[in-house]
Amino acid sequence: MPSLDEDLIALLGPDRVSVSDADLATHSTDKWFASHPPQVVVHAKCVEDVSKTLRYANEHGIPVTPQGARVGYVGGAVPSKGGIALSVFGMNRILEINTADGVAVVEPGVITGDLQKAVRELGWFYPPDPASLKECSLGGNIATNAGGPRCLKYGVTRHYVLGLEAVLADGSIVKAGGRCHKNKTGFDLVGLMVGSEGMLGVVTQATLRLIPHPPMRAMLSAGFASFAEAANAVQRILNSGFLPSALEIADKFTLRAAREYLGESVTPQGDAHLLVEIDGHEPSVIGELGLLAKLVRDLGCLDLQEAIGEEACERFWKLRREFSYSLRNTGLIKLNEDIVVPRSKLVDLVEFAERLQAEHGFAVASFGHAGDGNIHVNIMVPTMDDPLIRERAEVALDQLFRQIIAWNGAITGEHGVGIAKKRWWREAVSTAAHETHLRVKAALDPKGILNPGKFLE
Known part of the structure; x- marks a missing residue:
């Protein structure tokens, strides 16, 4: 009787299937500490690979864990029940960037930062910016509805997904939404898939909304004596009619770790740090920056630095992005x-x-x-x-x-x-909401093969 990997090789070809110890180990985990090996890894290269794999798995009741870049922090890509690790990381093409329509069409393995760079070169903007943007994939962003610092002004991944191609548990290929920026044709199947954590379907293509890139950005970096003072500054900034593209805060332990890792010269004074970013056209940004600087100074910050333009702002963001690495350095x-x-x-x-x-x-x-x-x-x-x-x-x-x-x-x-x-x-959602999740899961994945062992069990 053929084994699972032999069946999949016959179905997909030997270049798509692996049972090597190294591959199984690599695909047993994400950035969380949990780990469980799959029986086999499928390296999908096209939607047909995904469809064939899921159809086979559904017929035989085999667990399937969809995977992308595997840089999540909650064990979402861990094959808790073994079975098939279905990697779409090799589906990594930017298929189209159309500025006339304001869209990009991508495969799920595209790295978020690579798309941002590609559209930025054309003067356009894909705003969602998780801290791991240089290594996380767009399929993973869609699966978790990823955010980032710019959510305050620009929103999360969900707000930029216009259309999806996804494969359901039985192998059927569903296309939802499209490339129109407004679309109320039937239920919001796109919204249903975004944030579903690989439990309702496997995204194989996404049409993403692009917006014009703001021509100017500027930032403030402020040190405060206490977290309470920095948090008060956040409220005062918003109550004063400003809508920054980002408002980031850090506490004293984070700053202490950053000073040990990066040095005193690049970290602000005090026990709390506030980053404020604004963007838009140059005259308005320069004027707004001056008003914000005065407001923050009046609120008693210990030191205040300003940055104008891409290069200067990226130096401030480098400090923010290094916080996580500073903490690991402890x-x-x-x-x-x-x-x-x-x-x-x-x-x-x-x-x-x-x-x-x-x-x-x-x-x-x-x-x-x-x-x-x-x-x-x-x-x-x-x-x-x-x-x-x-x-x-x-x-x-x-x-x-x-x-x-x-x-x-x-x-x-x-x-x-x-x-x-x-x-x-179960404590975080109502009983009725939980039951609704279960009904949706049962309708789209009645055998429960997609990413089992996660929060719905």
């Missing part, structure tokens, strides 16, 4: 939680994090997107291999997530639920 494991709170709870959140630190003995680093309340709370642990340390970390995480839910916050803003946040899923 030698501790970073349990990165992308929780969201109502913006008025920013100070409460950091004070709660400090109480967690005092109670459990783990450092807690908080930084992220202050403008929309999406803060990355990182519980820093020496290891997750020691059962006692892991148990303490899990208790701290339970306390964090239950507090977020009590504040009417969200347990994930952009990473997804996956495995990492699975145990809080």
